[in-house]
Amino acid sequence: MCADMPDYKDTVFLPETEFPMRAGLPQREPDWLAHWEKIGVYDRLREKAGNRVPFTLHDGPPYANGHLHIGHALNKVLKDMVVRSQQMMGRDARYVPGWDCHGLPIEWKIEEQYRAKGLNKDDVDIVAFRQECRAFATGWIDIQRAEFKRLGVTGNWADPYRTMDFHSEAVIADEFMKFLMNGTLYQGSKPVMWSCVEKTALAEAEVEYHDHTSHTIWVRFPVVAVGPARADYEDDEDAFFGEQRQLYLPGTSVVIWTTTPWTIPQNRAVAFNPGIAYGVYRVDAVAENATAQVGERLILADKLAEAALAQAKVTAFTREINCRPDDFDGVLLAHPFRGVEGGVAEWDYDVPLLPGDHVTDDTGTGFVHTAPSHGDDDYQLGLKFRLPMTYNVEPDGSFRADLPIFGGQAILTPEGKEGPANVSVIKQLAYAGALLAKGKLKHSYPHSWRSKAPLIYRNTPQWFVSIDKKLDDGMGTYGDSIRQRALTSIDQLVQWTPQTGRNRLYSMIEARPDWVLSRQRAWGVPLTCFVKKGAKPTDPDFLLRNADLNARIVAAFEAEGADVWYVQGFKEKMLHGIANPSDYEQIFDVLDVWFDSGSTHAFVLRDRADGSVDGLADLYLEGTDQHRGWFHSSMLQACGTKGRAPYRGVLTHGFTLDEKGMKMSKSLGNTIGPEEIIKEYGADILRLWVAQADFTVDQRIGKEILKGVADSYRRLRNTMRFLLGNLAGFSEAEKVEPAAMPELERWLLHRLAELDAEVRAGYAAYDFQGVFQKVFAFATTDLSALYFDIRKDALYCDAVGSLRRRAARTVLDILFHRLTTWLAPVLVFTMEDVWLSRFPGEASSVHLQDMPETPEAWRDPALAAKWATIRQVRRVVTAALEVQRTAKVIGASLEAAPVVHVADGATLAALRSVDFADLCITSDIVLTADPEPAEAFRLPEVPGVGVVFELADGAKCERCWQIKPDVGSHGHAGTCKRCDEALG
Template identity: 80%
Template sequence: MCADTTTPETSDVDYRDTVFLPETDFPMRAALPQREPEWLARWEQIGVYDRLREKPGRRPFTLHDGPPYANGHLHIGHALNKVLKDMVVRSQQMMGKDARYVPGWDCHGLPIEWKIEEQYRAKGLNKDDVDIVAFRQECRKFAEGWIDVQREEFKRLGITGNWADPYLTMDYHAEAVIAAEFMKFVMNGSLYQGSKPVMWSPVEKTALAEAEVEYHDHTSHTVWVRFKVVQTGASGGNLDEVNARASNLSGAKVVIWTTTPWTIPQNRAVSYGPSIPYGLYEVIGRPEQSTAVIGERLVLSDALAVQVMAAAKLDDTMYRRISDVTPDELGHVTLAHPFRAIEGGMGEWDFDVPMLPGDHVTDDAGTGFVHTAPSHGDDDYQMYLKFKDDYPDFKLTYNVEPDGSYRANLPLFGGQAILTPEGKEGPANVSVIKQLAYTGALFAKGKLKHSYPHSWRSKAPLIYRNTPQWFVAIDKPLDDGLTTYGETIRKRALMSIDQLVQWTPQTGRNRLYSMIEARPDWVLSRQRAWGVPLTCFVKNGAQPTDADYVLRDAQVNARILAEFEENGADVWYVQGFKERILQGLHDPAAYTQVFDVLDVWFDSGSTHAFVLRDRKDGSEDGLADLYLEGTDQHRGWFHSSMLQACGTKGRAPYRGVLTHGFTLDEKGMKMSKSLGNTVAPEEVIKEYGADILRLWVAQSDYTIDLRIGKEILKGVADSYRRLRNTMRFLVGNLAGFTDAEKVAPQDMPELERWVLHRLAELDREVRKGYAAYDFQGVFQKLFTFATTDLSAVYFDIRKDALYCDAPGSLRRRSTRTVMDIVFHRLTTWLAPVLVFTMEDLWLARFPGADSSVHLQDMPDTPADWLDEPLAAKWAQLRQVRRVVTAALEVQRTAKVIGASLEAAPVVHVADTAILSALKSLDFAELCITSSLQLTADPAPDEAFRLPDVPGVGVVFELAEGEKCQRCWQILPDVGTHKHPHTCARCNDALG
């Protein structure tokens, strides 16, 4: 059956030129790295993306691009993200939609500003000495350069989109819209200036958003500090029973534990747990090296007392528990600050320290008490908000400067750095510890390695620092007419998450919901230069709590927007801008212009407005069908977009959210340049081609972290080669095929109708999979179909008909008709994944100046091709076929035969229904044997069997007759026809 083109046995006639072997220009070797750029140039030349937009009558589908940051070459995570987006866009387009994709870039913010500052520092210059507009223009130029680089790197991955007109957050219109979106918060009253602790980078001298924070191991000083009880009982001396018991604590010391000794000068309270069991302990012995004092009494959590004493080098013989201490008693206790009356303290710490109940206090670690510095921690700040009106000395402090040093006039510690400008530890911690030891407040000290927040840009540690910042109140009812999903931003966001958004995977919903449910107000301001400024003015002499503190004037806003549209946000910093904007409306001298810039997450969170709403290729309703980013964007772009849109649109800006995992090396380790385990997209493309990288994405489960490395890529390349060989055989056997050759499905043999059934099944599964963004599932189904159903079964069986049947035979015409149908479906089904290879395959059949598989839709597949009874029958036939082919493989391995055509097996089938089904067709043709006998007789003991196919036994027999020199079947009639050494079929085909 013409299984290959090996020279047949010696004969008088060579029939090789009479068989119909595959003909195609589709090469066996892909040479993707060399050839892919040619297709990229071709797509640009024929304008594929623009031509797709011209197709009429299609329902729009908009994937809104989460903007990458415009600095540095792409890493493998970028490639994963953009390939997933491309597969979404292409598959939606080929399923009949108008799938739009406008790529974009995030251009403002600290990373670029930091790069320019580094350049300045290298030249010995100070950024603050440079005109701010000139500095901003250098930042803009830096971003422009990287946008051009990244655009070409993205395009090389085969990403389709409007590359000629991307969106940039630094475009003048974008800056104007970002300012306009900010001013909506000004006008709806949700914007306020407050003072609270925020995550602060002393190195970069700015507040950071949570999404700009990463956690690394860090070794911190730890201290156990005594706070002396100086007062017990309620004021006025009217002691009830609790006050009486609390009086027993007079002179005792409450011990706290902290990993930030530098915050002790800012202490204003000590918090205790309302449900934690406490005890009063007395030190009765001590080793020489301990800081404990014999006779002192300490209040500790019972669960942590042993650990605390051990930290002071006390074993259980050196202390004793005197009595219970209830949380109620602690509420009647007042403490002294550890630096109270300290020499040189100038009265700075001579105030009472209240003990306050806090639900955040646990007895999991520490002492059961939390030193509370409301300027340097969120839990501490929440305690401040709750109790500030009850305790006059419970105040926010402003002891820490933007550079991470204490204010110059702070007694004892003035000017000392907590962190140096290089991000290293300054002297502050050690100085505080020494002073604690000097006052006798230091009970123990140590060091602890733990996970600690760092800046994702400078990699330096961060601190919580109290500073005046601008916030959006997310729980304030808004009277803006957008209350369908709630009156507050938080309620709108939570309602959107539950009712309006489809989550892929569903776990994304839970993650974002819990984050927004628990988050504080949104910090918008940054103390930087490169960004969109907070376009507002504050009234001189007014307090932030005053109703007229922020100027709210629609005419002023309109003037600002007009300036930004024409000149960009730089104009805010031009001398005289305030006077020009306020002239004729308000007295410029009565207002101060705000020069903080917006958090870049507000920039990217506003992109829905200037991309989806404002662009012609945006979205008709200003909403995206899909946002697609990594799981880190639950606290980043998904989060900020949700908050921003809920404040200005009243709902989420997206209908669907898809999240993917991170990329790891082959061992599951995080990629790091220092470890040398990074995989650069350009290196993969250089060795394998972009289609292999795309196939890696399609074969992976993107909902979890993805591994990549040399061995994994080799496996992907092997899968690609197997698929390519199948597709090459397909296109090669369609050479010269025309519509005149087509056969109607009802006239086809059963084998062809079974393939049509499989196509109908796959069409449903592929469309369902693409609609659910299940690329792994789609590819697995198509790969299995191509390599198993087609290569191992259908093509293997039909090689004989393709090569040796007469061109007009029904069997050959039916085969080629089905192969044409398969070709159109496989090329379009796989085109969203293997963009280059499917184009190569398409052009091998349909060359032409304007031809492209990416201009096609997935063909409609008739539902009546489905034939479940036929599929069930063929499932049984294939099981029996497995037994036959396995039996023949035994003989081939033993070198009894060289090819299956040398066999004429006897197949014993016990099930009469299956036997009848086998006899309804040419089972020898299916098994690729020259002859085959079917029988219901019981199989003899020596028959070959497979354990998982009961009731089937195969007895091997050699085929009888002479070998046809054209098709290689061994048949009794060979040599009895007009053409020498041919069988009847081949003799007739030769005419």
């Protein structure tokens, strides 16, 4: 600028805003939390609900034990985005957070405290112990509530639900007694997953699978009798030997294979599959130290025989005879411990050979050792053939003290390590001559998800709900059994996101056994029932069923909580006038905590004023592990008490992994907690990570990923800052009606109409990733790289009252209201910052707004098609200018006045109908139908367009920097005509 040239800097309308470029989220987010707390955002939304259609997301209760991990953050942020987006789309979106409070993890923590003090839990009054558990849960609820709120999660934090509240415990008991009254509750004795460390049965949802190395053994079961008695063949000895001689010959054994040697003392049968081919194999030669004996005969599945014999160090063998399925009918075997020294006749019984469909020839020998007390398949076979159950294993995982040879030996120690039982059984099998071979196998094995210790199947008396019993309860619309109602609900009543969730839960419920409700613990809701002394579980009067008694129990729990069940004299008080207390025993097992959480629909959705009108949730949202957990137990519980699923929709998300796709583990040092991310980046970056991820699969997170998220955030923040800066002082009087706007603005309104529909559809489908991708692409491509770039000149340099500038500012105002509300469910803090920067006030909040309705009239497909063509040609021009900028021929596009050769007449007409130089940010442009010369710049993907670079002719305007021939010929020195007029 010449020294005597006027400085027009103060005449340009540069952006004005106090919205900072640097977010400072970790420091500033707590202020917005305090703002929401002060104005009571959640309560104000409920107050203005009016006739809005309710939307209820029912919170799957996290466990009140320990600080939040990244999986908690993913889950709660997803829920928050659902609730906020539904609210801003016009629903009355309710969210009551809750906590699971009963159960083993808390009880275990209190026991640990006792052990540290040298105290024994059993010596403490149970009510006092339960009160310590209650206090422990209360403390963690307060901690977790603060951590959830720090994530920006909205909800009724002042009045959450807790499964240990008196009303909750009363309803859980009442829901349990509905099963008591409808006849599905029964006491049975069957094998269940048992934790020797925690000394309790576990539900399927409490079991996880890890690699485990087990002993494997191949064991002989000698044939002692065959089906038909020889007397039946006394007139035809050859016929008898022709049919079953291979089984009748001395020295013949059936060989089983198992990975649980400790179950051999409990054996009651051996199973085979009639569909498998078997043979009798004679041992002809063996290697040194082999346990196999030359001349013995072993019955094996043909497919597995060679491998099994090799394991037994058999070097030569002969397949003597083919075994037909009928040959096994009535065959009896000897238990391998029959007659063993010290056995005291414990195992001197015959072992039947029985058909079972569960037997395969994938591994082992084709025969399965069957202990009905220690496996589900074994138990089912035992039921079918009335095999006796054994009670050899104590709650701590040791053999009963009076079991011969093995009495008192531990299968698993109290610490979850292998005890001596397996090795003792293997040694005794070798001593008895029954061990054919042994080895080790690494395989997937069930473990407790709390203690991480291996589990065993153990036969114990437990309380079950029959899920196949026919019900006559007046709720048979979707089936007459719990299983049928659940399967029908899954298929007909529930929307699954993703759809694969349907298949997973359906297959689980289709194949699952009866529901085990009881746990042998202290901290939980007791099984509120009484059994008749001396009666058998199968007797019709075994359980006391009385509606008045149930009502008394519920009233007592409502007033004093479930602790009252354990107070001396409670049984007598409850049974007074109903039954003789001395005739009944009070049950002190507690309910599986999955029954607690499965019942939450009753005391939250049904009973709370802010629950659900019909007692159903619009959505349950949890991790994919909850197909075997909360989704599952809620389905079973509600199908027994409501006749259907308690939810209309289920959304499942994957797990969180590190950047390499590895499971997070403290031992690996690859964990990253929400508090770390919030401290470094702020909660909005964590929330944006959630929005950018595909939650239907496992998500990765780490420093590099978060850097990429932060970059996306920065670009969005710049977009919002541009809006704020160029809306300074905007008023209603400036607004321009769409019909009067330039085509560029009308095209942008068309894009907004398209995007509004896509955003709403995406939020309705819980496709947060899709919503963010579309909004982000729009903000960075359509706005920052195109519209903002083009309109900067008009916004900064046009006269205040010019139509183009007013139209642009009108569109920026429209953009502001849509972008802030579209993004508010994700970037809760940042969009509040943006909103308050423009609309400050003590009661102001973007979270009190709805997404503005977008007029259908904004849609203009013909205009959109035209502008798609214009943008394609513009790409060729800007690419041609970039070549010149890179070559340092020009420094800015305003120095250029390119010649654009366009072959297509319609395209050329479209370009001439707009100010194409303005769109290309050049000082001038020449459009021509002349054939493009050889030196013209082209893009292969835009045929028929060539650009010849030319420098702009004229001088640089000192105000707008455009190069125009008329610069310097107006009243204001060094200005072009447009700027001269703007200066007045």
